Amino acid sequence: MKMIGAAIDEIYSVLAQMVSSLFRHGLPLTDKIAARTALTNFVLHIHPVRVRRSWIRMSYTLCLGGLSFFLFIVLTVTGLYLMFYYVPATSHAYQDMRDLQFVVTFGGVIRNMHRWAAHAMVITVWLHMARVFLTGAYKKPREFNWAIGTFLLLITLLLSFSGYLLPWDQLSIWAVTVGTNMAKYAPIAGPYTRYLMLGGRAVGDATLLRFYVAHVVGLPLIGFLLMVVHFWRVRKDGFSGGL
Amino acid sequence: MVGLRRLAEDSREISRRSFFAILGWLAFLAASLAACVEAVRFGYPNATYEEPSLFKAGLASDYGVGSTTVLIDKRVVINRDPDGIYAFNLICTHLGCTPRYFTDVTSDLVAKGIGGLRDPLTGQSASPANPAVQGFKCPCHGSRYFRDSVNFYGPAPRPMDHIQVQKGRDGHLLLDRHSFVDLTTRLKI
Numbered sequence: 001m002k003m004i005g006a007a008i009d010e011i012y013s014v015l016a017q018m019v020s021s022l023f024r025h026g027l028p029l030t031d032k033i034a035a036r037t038a039l040t041n042f043v044l045h046i047h048p049v050r051v052r053r054s055w056i057r058m059s060y061t062l063c064l065g066g067l068s069f070f071l072f073i074v075l076t077v078t079g080l081y082l083m084f085y086y087v088p089a090t091s092h093a094y095q096d097m098r099d100l101q102f103v104v105t106f107g108g109v110i111r112n113m114h115r116w117a118a119h120a121m122v123i124t125v126w127l128h129m130a131r132v133f134l135t136g137a138y139k140k141p142r143e144f145n146w147a148i149g150t151f152l153l154l155i156t157l158l159l160s161f162s163g164y165l166l167p168w169d170q171l172s173i174w175a176v177t178v179g180t181n182m183a184k185y186a187p188i189a190g191p192y193t194r195y196l197m198l199g200g201r202a203v204g205d206a207t208l209l210r211f212y213v214a215h216v217v218g219l220p221l222i223g224f225l226l227m228v229v230h231f232w233r234v235r236k237d238g239f240s241g242g243l
Numbered sequence: 244m245v246g247l248r249r250l251a252e253d254s255r256e257i258s259r260r261s262f263f264a265i266l267g268w269l270a271f272l273a274a275s276l277a278a279c280v281e282a283v284r285f286g287y288p289n290a291t292y293e294e295p296s297l298f299k300a301g302l303a304s305d306y307g308v309g310s311t312t313v314l315i316d317k318r319v320v321i322n323r324d325p326d327g328i329y330a331f332n333l334i335c336t337h338l339g340c341t342p343r344y345f346t347d348v349t350s351d352l353v354a355k356g357i358g359g360l361r362d363p364l365t366g367q368s369a370s371p372a373n374p375a376v377q378g379f380k381c382p383c384h385g386s387r388y389f390r391d392s393v394n395f396y397g398p399a400p401r402p403m404d405h406i407q408v409q410k411g412r413d414g415h416l417l418l419d420r421h422s423f424v425d426l427t428t429r430l431k432i
Contacts, residue, residue, distance in 0.1 A: 174340050178383055181338040196283075200291035201421075 048235060055239040060135065064128035065234075068156075069227065071121040078114040079216065086166070088212035090205050093168035118160060125156045137240035145233040148226055155223040162215040165208060176211070177203050296421035302414060303328055303432045309364050311377070311390045313344050319406070319418060320379075322391060324364055327429030330418050331392040331405045335381040342379035342403075348387050350374040352396065363391040392426070402426060 020026075024041075028034035035049045085104055086096045100107035129149060132138050138146035165176045180203070184194040199206030247265060298317060306312060306323040313320050318333045318341055335342050349360045353374035360369040362376045369376045378395075379388040386397030393402045404423050408430045411417040416430070 174383060177340060178338040192287075196286045199286075199288055200293050202293065204291075204293060206288065206291065 046231060046235065062127070062131055064124050064131055068121055068124045068128055071117045071124060072223070072227070074117045075114060075121065076220065078110050078117065081110045082114060083216065088166065088208050090168060090208055093166065093208060097167045097169075118163060122156060122160050125153055129153060135240065142233070142237045142240065145230060145237060148230045148233065152223060152226050152230060155219055155226065159215060159219045159223070162211045162219065165203075165211045166215065168208065173203050176207065297417060297419050299411065300330075300416045300418050303410070303416060303430070311344070311364070315341075317418075317420070319420060320392070320403075321408075321416075321418075322364065323432075324391075324429070327431040328408055328416065329405060329429050330408050331403045332420055333379070334403060335383065335386055335399055336394065336401050336403055337381065337384055337386050337397070337399045340381050340383035342381040342386065342388060344377070345380055346377050347375035348378035348380050348389075348396075349376040360395065361389075363389050363393065 023037075025033050025037045028037050038044045038047055038049045082100065085100050085107065087093065097111070100111045102108070132146065132149065161176075161179060165172045180194045180197050183197060184190045186193060195201070197207070197210065198204070199210050247268075300314065300317075300319075300321060303323075306321055306328060308323050308325060311320060311322050313333065315333070319330055320333050321328065321330045323329075333341055349369040352360060353369050353371060360376055361367065362369075367373070367376065377390050379390075381387070381397065381399070384398050386394060386399035388394050388399065388403060391402075392405065394400075405426055405428060407419045407422040407424050407428075409417045409419075410430065
């Protein structure tokens with residue numbers, strides 16, 4: 001009996017140590033403990049220690065920034081799923097996209113989630129920008145974050161554009177032909193830019209691979225880093241909402 | 244950067260340490276610039292493995308006078324008029340889509356009262372009684388061209404690019420999609 005009791009004590013102390021290493025400040029029963037928890041916890045550190053109810057009024061932010069971020073996460077996860085079945089080669093791409101829709105179980109759900117979330121993200125990012133503009137939230141001291149935001153808008157649009165080619169149907173190919181020809185109209189750098197985008201003279205295998213790499217690694221990575229800075233600045237500059 | 248400021252203040256009094264600091268920063272700058280150049284240059288392929296620009300297109304006698312032949316896989320059109328044979332890239336000069344051949348690209352315009360539409364190869368004018376003239380329509384933004392590549396409607400800024408047609412040693416026509424010639428150039432037969 002004594003041995004069993006000692007074993008239970010041992011297990012309990014190990015568990016207690018695990019719990020206390022995860023939740024360092026115990027239950028946030030007082031404001032002080034709650035504040036300390038928010039400050040020292042990695043997951044919570046992005047939150048301000050203290051939030052006024054008026055700062056996060058839904059009718060002020062309309063949740064647009066948060067929605068955009070949520071959609072970005074949806075796109076990252078569903079995009080990862082799609083990558084298991086999609087090969088970025090002109091001989092495979094269209095068939096893989098069709099397979100995702102008609103052969104892979106739940107493939108249609110994942111593809112459509114990706115597609116609709118992509119459309120929605122472009123809309124929410126634009127609306128977020130409009131909200132920030134209309135409430136004057138871009139003004140000093142938040143002008144730096146407005147600039148970061150414009151780059152995030154650009155990244156969102158480039159992600160949308162690069163993803164457009166990947167199904168490799170007629171719409172994709174000619175839309176990117178048109179898009180890269182627009183780039184060609186730029187003075188001096190135009191033709192070089194087009195050649196760099198296409199990896200050749202016409203939309204082809206090299207183009208598909210380039211757009212794929214930009215779509216799944218390059219642009220999301222830049223976007224992620226910019227988002228980190230964007231959210232950090234929101235914390236540091238304070239909310240612009242009602243006082 | 245301290246080294247630079249000191250250099251500006253008194254160039255005679257520069258310590259060995261700051262001299263090497265400046266040298267180090269310059270080397271770092273040069274390496275960074277080289278990396279940037281490398282990153283961009285890397286993106287420009289030296290070989291693209293695209294279809295060659297040169298291709299053969301049969302004998303001149305395959306093309307009758309006044310005929311228009313669309314080689315859709317090559318995105319090239321071959322025409323023959325009394326002066327000879329000429330060819331152009333079937334690539335819209337607006338934003339690069341492929342215009343499609345239609346036997347009638349003018350009827351709706353004639354109905355709108357637009358005049359002066361004339362088939363360049365036959366000289367036939369589009370009239371209310373006989374409004375159809377052959378040509379090309381681009382599916383992307385609706386540019387229209389006559390059979391001889393000249394744009395007459397929509398956003399296209401200029402005629403489609405004419406390309407070099409030569410007669411090879413075996414008598415076959417040899418076309419080069421990447422070497423452009425002006426609109427009046429003909430291969431005399």
